[in-house]
Amino acid sequence: MTIRWYPGHMGKAQEKMAEAIRKIDVIIEVIDARLPLSSSNHQLEEMRRAKPCIKILNKHDLADPAVTKAWVRYFESESGVSALPLSARLHADAKQLIKLCQKTVPHRGRPGWPLRVMVFGIPNTGKSTLINTLAGKCIAKVGDKPAITTCGQQIDLKNGIVLSDTPGILWPDMSDQNVAYRLATSGAISASALDYTCVGLFAAEYMMKRYPELMMVRYKLSELPESPTNMLELIGRRLGCLMAGGEIDVHRAAEAFLRELRSGKIGRISLEEPPQTSEEAVSEEEMSSE
Numbered sequence: 238m239t240i241r242w243y244p245g246h247m248g249k250a251q252e253k254m255a256e257a258i259r260k261i262d263v264i265i266e267v268i269d270a271r272l273p274l275s276s277s278n279h280q281l282e283e284m285r286r287a288k289p290c291i292k293i294l295n296k297h298d299l300a301d302p303a304v305t306k307a308w309v310r311y312f313e314s315e316s317g318v319s320a321l322p323l324s325a326r327l328h329a330d331a332k333q334l335i336k337l338c339q340k341t342v343p344h345r346g347r348p349g350w351p352l353r354v355m356v357f358g359i360p361n362t363g364k365s366t367l368i369n370t371l372a373g374k375c376i377a378k379v380g381d382k383p384a385i386t387t388c389g390q391q392i393d394l395k396n397g398i399v400l401s402d403t404p405g406i407l408w409p410d411m412s413d414q415n416v417a418y419r420l421a422t423s424g425a426i427s428a429s430a431l432d433y434t435c436v437g438l439f440a441a442e443y444m445m446k447r448y449p450e451l452m453m454v455r456y457k458l459s460e461l462p463e464s465p466t467n468m469l470e471l472i473g474r475r476l477g478c479l480m481a482g483g484e485i486d487v488h489r490a491a492e493a494f495l496r497e498l499r500s501g502k503i504g505r506i507s508l509e510e511p512p513q514t515s516e517e518a519v520s521e522e523e524m525s526s527e
Contacts, residue, residue, distance in 0.1 A: 437491025
């Protein structure tokens with residue numbers, strides 16, 4: 238199944254955001270720590286120009302810690318970019334972000350000269366949760382479905398910082414279906430735009446290759462089955478996703494598996510790793526030639 242999803246409000250919102258960025262001092266992009274590149278909006282780099290950007294690797298408590306560290310190094314190799322892993326719900330983590338914003342633009346944040354920050358992110362990365370944590374109250378709508386925020390707003394944090402909220406925006410080109418399926422696996426794409434069985438098979442295949450031990454522990458296996466289809470059927474039996482006559486409901490099994498994956502019940506996992514830098518590629522080549 239080809240996944241395509243681009244709600245109509247996103248196109249207009251992107252045009253308005255490109256205009257609003259001109260009056261912003263710092264851009265905060267909230268991305269999913271489990272799939273940082275796939276959950277980034279690639280058009281942001283063009284829109285932000287020379288504006289400093291802080292990449293928030295949210296849900297880092299669900300991601301593979303070693304892979305997250307590699308992503309931080311990757312992003313901070315870019316000019317004008319800082320990276321901060323955190324959990325959007327935690328006030329202690331939000332305080333770290335405030336300090337980083339103030340450090341990034343030290344000449345603003347005083348009376349008459351507020352530090353103007355735009356919070357940006359594709360659907361379901363935790364952008365609204367982060368805004369509510371920063372504000373200390375429920376201001377932005379939060380939900381477990383993508384595209385909850387559909388219009389922007391400004392929020393005065395009363396500490397010299399003014400936030401500009403934006404709708405969750407996906408880029409219109411979903412031609413890379415590996416990216417689309419990673420997003421669907423994480424929950425960033427509306428359920429109406431995907432087939433749970435197809436996404437479940439994609440996720441099962443990835444997990445069997447990348448995190449086989451976690452799969453065996455979670456589902457009490459002595460060895461992995463031969464195929465992703467067999468894996469989903471086994472998961473369905475383990476989780477009681479059965480139809481009349483004891484036949485396995487593969488669709489329900491895929492839904493249940495994805496819920497467990499998204500919630501962290503299977504363990505801390507990352508769905509992608511950072512691209513190799515030229516230096517890393519040379520280093521690996523040298524090691525293999527020794």
